[in-house]
Amino acid sequence: MIARVIVDVPSRQTDRPFDYRVDSDMAGWIEVGSRVAVPFGGRTLQGFVVGFAEEAEVEKGRLKAVAELLDPMPPLLPDLIELARWMSITYVCTWTTALQAMIPAALKGKAERYVYITEDRGEYADSRTADQDGYERGSGQGQLSLGALSLPIELEQFIRQQEPVKLSLLQERYPQWSGLLKSALREGLLTETVSVRNRVAVKKVLTVFPPDDREAAEAAVADMPARAAKQREALAYMLEQEEPVPLQQLLAGAGLSASSVRALADKGLLRIEETQQDRDPYAGRAFVRTEPLPLTELQSAAFGQIAAAVRSEQQGTMLLQGVTGSGKTEVYLQAIEQCIMQGRQAIVLVPEIALTPQMVERFKGRFGDLVAVLHSRLSTGERYDEWRKIREKRVKVAIGARSAIFAPFERIGLIIIDEEHETSYKQEESPKYHARDVAVRRAEQHGAVVVLGSATPSLESYAAAVLAPGSRHSSGGEGVHAAYGGQRPDYSTQAVETGMLQRAVLLPLPERVGGRPMPGVEIVDMRAELQGGNRSMFSRKLHQGLADRLERGEQSVLLLNRRGYSTFVMCRSCGYTAGCPHCEISLTFHQKSRALRCHYCGHTERSPETCPSCGSEHIRFFGTGTQRVEEELAKLFPGIRVIRMDVDTTTEKGSHEKLLSRFGKRQADVLLGTQMVAKGLDFPYVTLVGVIAADTSLHLPDFRAAEKTFQLLTQVAGRAGRHELPGEVIIQTYTPEHYSVLTSQRHDYESFVREELKQRRILSYPPYCRLILVTLSHEQLPQLVSVSEKFAEELRVLAAEAGVLVSLDSREADAMEVLGPVASPIPRLKDRYRFQCMIKYRGAVDAAALVKQAARPHMEGSAAGKVLIGIDVDPQVIL
Secondary structure: OEEEEEEOOOOHHHOOOEEEEOOHHHHOOOOOOOEEEEEEOOEEEEEEEEEEEOOOOOOHHHOOEOOEEOOOOOOOOHHHHHHHHHHHHHOOOOHHHHHHOOOOHHHOOEEEEEEEEOOOOHHHOOOOOOOOOOEOOOOOOEOEEEOOEEEOHHHHHHHHHHOOEEHHHHHHHOHHHHHHHHHHHHHOOEEEEEEEEOOOOOOEEEEEEOOOOHHHHHHHHHHOOHHHHHHHHHHHHHHOOOOOEEHHHHHHHHOOOHHHHHHHHHOOOOEEEEEEOOOOOOOOOOOOOOOOOOOOHHHHHHHHHHHHHHHHOOOEEEEEEEOOOOOHHHHHHHHHHHHHHOOOEEEEEOOHHHOOHHHHHHHHHHHHHHEEEEOOOOOHHHHHHHHHHHHOOOOOEEEEOHHHHHOOOOOEEEEEEEOOOOHHHEOOOOOOOEHHHHHHHHHHHHOOEEEEEEOOOOHHHHHHHHOOOOOOOOOOOOEOOHHHOOEOOOOOOOOOOOOOOOOOEEEEEOOOHHHOOOOEEEEEEHHHHHHOOOOOOOOHHHHHHHHHHHHHOOEEEEEOOOOOOEOEEEEOOOOOEOEOOOOOOEOEEEOOOOEEEOOOOOOEEEOOOOOOOOOOOOEEEEOOOHHHHHHHHHHHOOOOOEEEEOOOOOOOOOHHHHHHHHHHOOOOOEEEEOHHHOOOOOOOOEEEEEEOOOOOOOOOOOOOHHHHHHHHHHHHHOOOOOOOOOOEEEEEEOOOOOHHHHHHHOOOHHHHHHHHHHHHHHHOOOOOOEEEEEEEEEOOHHHHHHHHHHHHHHHHHHHHHOOOOOOOOOOOOOEEEEEEEEEEEEEEEOOEEEEEEEEEEEOOOOHHHHHHHHHHHHHOOOOOOOOEEEEEEOOOOOO
């Protein structure tokens, strides 16, 4: 039996399956998707079985054997193996990198070196009489020796007691004998073995089982003498239990001693065994069971189409475009119920920052223990145990952030991506996949339905539903939907490129449940405030709004998408600005620690009292961060209770839940934060939302800046007035005339799209083309410039040879342009200079393959001193 194994070496040179012999004792266990340990290049490494072969590619005599099977049940299913192969081609990464993204961190095996005493040393074979090597086994006399080489008795005894023992433990415990250990291994006195072990093991606890023979146990209770009162109490307690009880829980709950329980086990009256125990992040939490809510007419129409598609078992994509508060979540829940009734499973993706306790409570309340939750705020062990519930078929629904798309379900019927426009669905490290596109591919494998939900869909998703050739609403003259009123806008006759998402069906929910009105939005021009003498960060309107809510006992949400106290520190005498020594970026001042910090590389330094450049004392803090807003609120409204949510306040495990729980219990008047307060929150007493600076993301060097601004403003506005109390939104801005701000005031997605698509069409940006961003970096600028220019030139030559090096302004169906190389918007990060090339293309151009071919000569060889090349297909961030 020959297994084809992808070895865990993320290198281009080894990015292919290698053949290994499977010995008979493992043959019945190894499958496609099995995780194995294999010898590779003198080491033992983790690998994944991706197939089997009739004939090996190497001579049988040189064919190495699989060393170890790491899991009795394969952690990866065959469809995930195929999906990883697709990802490696689509996103230009190695196959093993894609596979590693699919397994929990606990299974990212670590190779450990172990040693034990060699029992057969040839002519120096060990004996009990010590006549050959001067050591008598078990006597503690003499030394274990081989010729002139011998081990000290203390070291030898420690190895025998522990064997096999980690080599790293020996080196740490006996550093004085490191050279001796090396010689003992070389001469054969000690034998080394390598084993791949998981980072986290299954949690096991001692568990006490109720008596098997109840009659004998009851008789024993009656016959026990007075001096055995504790044993009698323990046995009587266990006779009342129907299920096994963890030993620690028994001792704590019944006030018993471990010796009493063990004495009963010694007598055969109780049984104590090690059992597996799930690390449940929600243990002790009671979730109130909820029933399906009645649907509105529009909700029913959307649910009907989703349910019919799920029943058909044909792959399809639907865009559920619903305003905030329109009841998208209830549609999700009822669609999942339909999916479960068919004996299939569902995956629900939400942005990490929107994976709030409220969201978990809704799904746990509806489906109880059938739900597994996967997100980064769980410990490694908790994530592993939630993943095991899925793999062992104990749950039907997985809810989590981006990586939950790889949940090892066997019969997926429905994949829901809530807030699908969020850029966090795109992974910024290799493999740089987009969860939306991976979801569509996985749905094709399973005949499943993908539902994309958002009040402000990404332009690519909207184009797939409304503009893409073959989409239900793309033909000329057909109305987009009666609910949006009228004819399809004239976006352009030019073909759109929607990436891997080819087409979708639009399901609109343009009204809030119960007919509740959308909150009124007022735009405040901060330039006029300054002219009127108001130098505060709060406009007069927002100040009055906060005062009114404090008086009425209502709550407010304030958004400022910038953490820290001040965005930069500058000398007013000479203009010096404190910058990061490792990055071309200014340092942010943090008031609590009185430190300057780089939010890219983590560099931290003390805030200067005088200017390092000219010695002036006129050092001032400019810009506003969440810490400064918190301080200003305390000055303006003495006694105000503020909860601040940003990266600095939510580092501890469970911090999100604690902060939001306090706010939900009305233990605070204001929830202040970055974009993490803009989504997934539903509090009945929030009647005011204030945006401190709507321009934070509007002027970034990113073609999506307007789209991201509109989405953020619309999302945060939707936190107000979601229940009985009416809501109000105040947006402070220095560019009130910008169309993204004006359309968000009217909650008018259609008008925003119409204007934004004009800009995209003129500049040839998605959805009128697709992009690949190539970023090159190196410590030495001249070498970086040279390699960047060579790469761009090679890519143009390859595109010309393929006949696709054509301007996107032309009418050619297949076209590709190479822009750059130029310095990146942030030209230096972590002591590395950065250049980038932007590739624009449309039609049937395999741009990823051309980029890979052009980059290959520069990616091979030693990593030391090499220009690093990062390839991002369909990038969401171009900084």
